Amino acid sequence: MSALELQARAGRTAVPGYLALEVSRPLPDVCARHGRLAVERRSGVVRFHEGTHGRVQSTWATNFFWGLRHYRRTPESNTELSGDWPVCKRCIWQSRVLRLIGYVFALSGIVAIVVLWMAAQAGVVGEVSMPVVLIFFPGWFPCGLVVAASAFGRATRYVRIRPIVDRTTVVIRAHPNFAAAVSVKGNLR
Numbered sequence: 001m002s003a004l005e006l007q008a009r010a011g012r013t014a015v016p017g018y019l020a021l022e023v024s025r026p027l028p029d030v031c032a033r034h035g036r037l038a039v040e041r042r043s044g045v046v047r048f049h050e051g052t053h054g055r056v057q058s059t060w061a062t063n064f065f066w067g068l069r070h071y072r073r074t075p076e077s078n079t080e081l082s083g084d085w086p087v088c089k090r091c092i093w094q095s096r097v098l099r100l101i102g103y104v105f106a107l108s109g110i111v112a113i114v115v116l117w118m119a120a121q122a123g124v125v126g127e128v129s130m131p132v133v134l135i136f137f138p139g140w141f142p143c144g145l146v147v148a149a150s151a152f153g154r155a156t157r158y159v160r161i162r163p164i165v166d167r168t169t170v171v172i173r174a175h176p177n178f179a180a181a182v183s184v185k186g187n188l189r
C-alpha cells in the first residue's frame, strides 16, 4: 500500500464548516485496494469527522475511539467525499463474504435466544448454565455485535483515506498499481 495524493474540489454546502468534496479527475479502471482491473464502479460517499489530526474517515473503530474521548457521544460528520469507486472481482467477493459474516454474527444471538426460550418453554432446558450465559454476554453482546458492525462497515468501504488536513487534497491508501494507473491517466490529460 502506498499513499496517493488526489486533488479534490469542494462543492457548496448549506452547513457552515461542512466540506463536500469530490475527486477532481476520473479514477482509473483499477481498484485502489487490490490493484486489479475494475469490473464495475460503485458510487459511495465516504464520511469524515473531526479527529486529533485533521478530518478522520468515519468507521466503526474511529467512531468508537472518538466516543471514548468524548463521553460516549457519537462524532458528527463534517466532511463527505463522493466518488465512483472502481471495484474488482475480489472487492465484490470480499464485500459479499463480509456481509454474510455480519448477518451471521448479528443474527446468531437472536436465533439462540429464541431457541433457548422455546426449549425452556418445552421443559427441555431447566436452568441456563454459566458458559451459555457467557456466550451471550460478553460473547454475543457486545463482542459479536462489534464484529457484525465492523464487517458491515468494511463491506462498503472501497477506499481507505488518511485524515484530511488540506481542503483540496485527499490521500488514499492505495495499491501501487492504482497509483501507477492514476499517474498514467493524469499524464494523458
Ligand SMILES: [Zn+2]
Pocket (backbone or CB within 6 Å): 031, 032, 033, 034, 035, 036, 087, 088, 089, 090, 091, 092
Ligand atoms: Zn479490488
